[in-house]
Amino acid sequence: MPANRRFRNVIRIGPVQVGTAYDRRGREKHTAACTAPRCGFSADYDSRAAAELAARTHRCPVR
Numbered sequence: 001m002p003a004n005r006r007f008r009n010v011i012r013i014g015p016v017q018v019g020t021a022y023d024r025r026g027r028e029k030h031t032a033a034c035t036a037p038r039c040g041f042s043a044d045y046d047s048r049a050a051a052e053l054a055a056r057t058h059r060c061p062v063r
Helices: 048-057
Strands: 007-012 016-021 028-034 041-044
Touching: 007 041, 007 048, 016 048, 028 048
Parallel strands: none
Antiparallel strands: 007 016, 016 028, 028 041
16 A cells, blocks of 8 residues: 655755655654656655755666
8 A cells, every 4th residue: 555645845856855754653754765767766764864865875776
C-alpha cells in the first residue's frame, strides 16, 4: 500500500527534492527523492540536515 503523505517545506536541490512529512506513527520524517528519469533514488531521514546533505551529494547513476 503506497504511503499517502502531505509534504510541506519542499525545496529543490539540483534534481533532488527534499520535503518534510509525518509518518504513520506521527513522527516527523524528511525525505530526499531524485526527480531525474530512471534514477529511483529516495530515502527517509530523521533530520532535515541529513536529507539536505544527501540531496547535495547525490549523483545520478543514469546520465
